[in-house]
Amino acid sequence: MSVILILIAFSLLVAGSFLVGFLWSVKTGQYDDDVSPAIRILFDEEIVTPKEQPNSKNTDAV
Amino acid sequence: MLKNKILTETQCYHCGENCKEESVELDNKSFCCQGCKLVFELLQENNLCGYYDLQASPGKTQTLLGNRYAYLDQSSISDNLILFKEGNVSHIQFHIPAMHCASCIWLLEHLNRLDTGIINSKTNFIQKDLHIIFDHTKTSLRNIVEKLHEIAYPPELNLKELEKSEKKVSSKTRIYKIGIAGFVFGNIMLLSFPEYFSSGKYEGEDFHRIFGYLNLLLSLPVFFYSASEFLENALLSFRQKVINIDVPIAIGIVAMFSRSIYEVVSDTGPGYFDSMTGLVFFMLIGRNFQSKTYEWLSFERDYKSYFPIAVSRLKGTEEDVVSVHDIKPNDRLFIRNQEIIPADVLLVSKHAQVDYSFVTGESREVTCQYGERIFAGARLIGKPVEVLVQKDVSHSYITKLWNQSSGKSETKSKYAHLTESISKWFVIVTMSIAVGALLFWYPTDPSRAMLAFTSVLVIACACALALSAPFTFGNMIRILGKRGIYLKNTKVLERLSNIDSIVFDKTGTLTSTGNYKVEYFGIELTDIQKQFIASIAHASSHPLSWMIANNLSSSNNKLPTTHLKEINGKGIEGCIHGRFVQLGSRSFIHVAEAQNENVKASEVGVSIDGKLLGYFYFKTSYRQSTSSLLHAMKKEGYKISVLSGDYNFEQSHLEELLEQKEGIQFEQKPIDKLNSIKELQSQGIKVMMVGDGLNDAGALLQSDVGLAIAEDINNFTPGSDGIILSKNFGQIGNLLRFAKSGHRIIMISFIISIFYNLVGLWFAVQGTLSPIIAAILMPISTSSLVVYTVLASSIKARSLGLTKMRA
């Protein structure tokens, strides 16, 4: 079963690297505001030239 | 599309408020006021109507704007506000209380369409902050602020902003700790399960040693980093010779850790690494859950948060704008309508109308004559005036008022917490059991004695102790927050549960500010007379006159008035159909001061052709919930008292409300209020102060629990332990009941945990506690307790009807 050791080693490394990712994201304030990001993705920036009929993409349903 | 949400015509397309008959129409959308229409037009011509897509009528009613932001052109001031400059790019951060929905975020992040000078604007919804990056060669701070004001998102600009100490960033270390603990916990479980399930033996080579050391390695960061706060606090409390909750936890952790190391190194077992890391993980989550804070709400706001940043100072004839900090005694200031006077001053103009509501909570305005003294915090109403500064801001009366209440904070922190007192006993008991087990086994079987000793410490973990309070209170504070009752922290809940006396402020607390009952005493008025009075009153700039007008305006066709003359602070007079109508103070309408002397309520006399008809009185009206609340509180055995800064002309009314004569005091100065709280406390009574206005600030801070009433959460609230929306005033009773129930819930959960501990101890004292038992017992006990506390508190909230209210 020696292979289990390798699998554990790999799993630990992967999980570990994600732990680092987690710490980083907290450190750099990724999660300081956990409301607006969810809303922000709904804004599709279209270049609007003043005359154009304004409507943000996300609102015309299929 | 949300855009298609149907709005009843009467609702303002922009802000959703009901439009009065004079609603404004624009391409078949109706608006409640010009302001809202303006905003809509502004957005429309800038292709910002996506604003309305995300939420129906997301706007706020918006107030028309004077040139009140002129001072922002002063570099001395703007430089203080701007975070930093780089080349021609400036960064600034505003607090925008009006931010409340998806559309707000959308609009605020598209500001560059309104002002091309703005490069980027990002919101932080949690903090209600707006971070703007702009090109100060293309636009100015003033422009931006005025734009924000136009679209009804006025930023909070006040004295506090100037002395902006680094914005408090909620510490992230606990999140790190939780993340690491969680990660390690998961991995150690992986490596520990084999041991449990294979009943110790493996096919082929034995992995458990490798796993054991791996666990040891993994658990190091948990012990030395994640668990550090428990260990340090424990040490600290040892030094202070007091046992706090962290002591039993620390003992448990250390015991587990050292025992585990021993087992692994001596190859006698797998150790308790999983239990230990799990414990730390849950504890940290509990702590985190408990420290629920309303970042966008500040409980420490002091008067500075409401003072202007700058005032205009007169140098000879020309005026310049200076930061409030720079005003010195003997400066001459020019104060405009609605501006707050920042320092104690002497009036240099003939007379002025000021309103101390900001200081006293009582919104009656006072007329000051030339040379009279006006205290800082007064708001000017009507004509602009000149004043002469007497003391600089930091020495003003209001500042003293503030400092009186300083230094009280530790009286609260000294408050003994439920858990503290219990944890003392917990430590004593567990320790004695452990030692007992040690002594019992030592003679016969020394190795087992050590085993039993450590086992007891390992299993008798204080998790219930440490978790039930955080989760109960944490959950309660959330429930309350959803219902418009915002508490500073969970300690407030604990204190609430032992309150035995409630002190109310009157005006603005028992009564609702601004909404007066107009009562007329005197000769019956004919309809035509009413019309005359109404017409005159309407012409006046004085709030009281408007109230009269509204009160009388059954038929609002105004009659033409001639010879109209208003004397500030006195009254107004004019001719209608050749009849001479006067409205104002006694002196104004030339009536002998003799009659009903004692009446000091706000009053306006009315005379036609010099003949006194009668007086209009303005009585504050009590909240509907007031009487029922007071009644209930008395029934539940709370000692009720009322402290009013007002005159005593409503004493009788109050007495019948309270069904008691004693405990009602009038004409209380802030310092008096504070002292009477002190006095109560000196009798060992736990006092809750309920008030608004700055005049209650001292009392609020002095009391064991200071609850501030606010019409709108962004309005002025003095420093306090909790803020309650005025419409939930009636819920104060429930708040107290809720707090008490929290106490009970925790006690019950302790009993449950004792049961678990007994089971564990049963094995422990015999020295037969295996890691798997610990690993099973620990999660079960913790999770079941968490579930119980959270459920119980939620159910209690429902039964109290707290869940029905809305914030």
Added chain:
Amino acid sequence: MTIEKFSYDNRIVKNFALATIIWGLVGMLLGLIIALQIPFPNLNIGQYLTFGRIRPVHTNAIIFAFVGNGIFMGLYYSLQRLCKARMYSDALSKFHFWGWQSIIVLAAVTLLTGHTTGKEYAELEWPIDILIAIVWVAFAINMFGTIIKRRERHMYVAIWFYIATVVTVAVLHIVNSIEIPVSILKSYSAYAGVQDALVQWWYGHNAVAFFLTTPYLGLMYYFVPKAANRPVYSYRLSIIHFWALIFLYIWAGPHHLLYSSLPDWAQSLGTVFSIMLLAPSWGGMINGLLTLRGAWDRVREDVVLKFMVVAITAYGMSTFEGPMLSLKSVNAISHFTDWTIAHVHIGGMGWNGMLTFGILYWLIPRLYKTNLYSAKLASFHFWIATLGILFYAVPMYWAGFAQSLMWKEFTADGILKYPNFLETVTQIMPMYKLRALGGLMFLTGAITMAYNLVKTMKQGTLNAEEAAEAPALEKNEKEHAGHWHRWIERRPVQMIILSAVVILIGGVVEFIPTFLVQSNIPTIASVKPYTPLELQGRDIYVREGCYTCHSQMVRPFRSETERYGEYSKAGEFVYDHPFQWGSKRTGPDLHRQGGKYPNVWHYHHMIDPTIMSPGSIMPSYAFMAENDLDISSTPAKIRAMQTLGVPYPEGYDVKANDDLTKQAKSIADDLKKNKVSIDSNKELIAIIAYLQRLGTDIKASKTE
């Protein structure tokens, strides 16, 4: 700093979308074919189109071609917008696209021509494995490059799911594909037996986790809010959901091997973690469904949302079922039956399929600046697809449960009620037919979609370069002094790439010793390496994909020991590169097949199964009697085995073929005695040799 103008690359999105549609149709069609081959065995045509060969093509086509391209489509669209940046490199995008498509084509060709490693979902041979690794790395660089160049500081949760996918899949793929090449298109897994099984299912489960789940959760978190035009129900929950999932998912593998020869503790481990997974999985489902709360009125008319609702529901169902199946008691019934098939198709058709359809219907009209050609057709697709799933799943659950009970049923006097395996198969034949119908309905839906979308594309014009503008990412005001923060910003990416590299190096370093040392499976003295002929026969067994219908794992239940014989021991598989335990019993288990029937039985059975067992649905392998066995490869194979630690004597590789021909001769003679004349150099001889060897080693050691 000013506002930067740039454009989104929509062409690459379109390409992946087309690939998704095309490969989807192919994969589903193949699925339908193999579904029909069971009730109608004559549909197994010649040697290239047998069930055993098409089935791997089906699974690979659906997972890596249909879902794979679906992932890339959604990822390339959403990532650009979430990062407010164009993809890092158009060249890499193109390389990724064409690389991936060529892999798919190569896979189809090699698998049909019988070049397979015989490890489920990792059947592709080593050269393609390497190609996959290269393309994947290119994709990773392209993705991380985009993330680094992003103009939006916050990394939306979907991006994290993408990162998890890219990193983990790379590692899984490499670890599982370590193999010793024998020839350009033949290799042996570096691991043997139990170890191979463990690695395979560590990979197998995580393939499900990180290829079929995490990326699709990422897509869900982007496209569901977009389609509903409302923010995700709780963003905080989604964050917690992600990290919890990431820290748990990687462990759940071993539950695929319950009751196998895998050590107990490894099995239990898998179970426990699978069950713990329920929480984070449902976190995702709840979040997805609640996002649509209050929008149900729109769900009624908006077909896109309809698809998504069904998809999320299916996700909830299968993530609930998964942990249940990993409970030993449930698994005892479900394993090796069609229950598993039903389970994976709830996930595949429901979760992956329906979400992909929903995204396509939302995306194509936007890419082409037009409206959907026909909403009617779309909702027809929705309904027939939903029905199709039901018609597929319900019969399969029924079949699985019923058959399992028949396998386990004993008569009053303690003998198996259905001693003949074939009976249990014929019993559930109607279910197989119904399942095929369900598949047909699902495919029909997909075809209408293809038509609908093509029409949509025709009526619009591709907005290949979608103009956009955003201010460059400004530094945190906290860090506005100095430039070190820029580096910090890139660190997660560097960290993750770095750790991936470390993992690979570390891995290689770990492997060499591990595989030179004698593996520590309790070795059974009587277990000997395969003879050259048996080895060749085994390779034919692998080539024909026999493992897709026959297990080689007798579980320790009375019902199985009665039916097949002594239960399988870990020690018996030490020379199995790769392991052939299989995961489904359409036919009986073969681990104790050796010596059960005479050679001649096997001969006839291979030529035409129905002669020996009337009503058998096994394909005819008559062509084996024609094909000559290629013995030129024998020395290389022996050498490869030796490097993997199989104790063939020194220099045996050259002598091997003598033994081979000797053994072949004896079998041919034995057949001749039974009036069957066949040259000893035919493949059929080799496969018989292998089958007769299966599981005999410990029989020999036992005194019967």
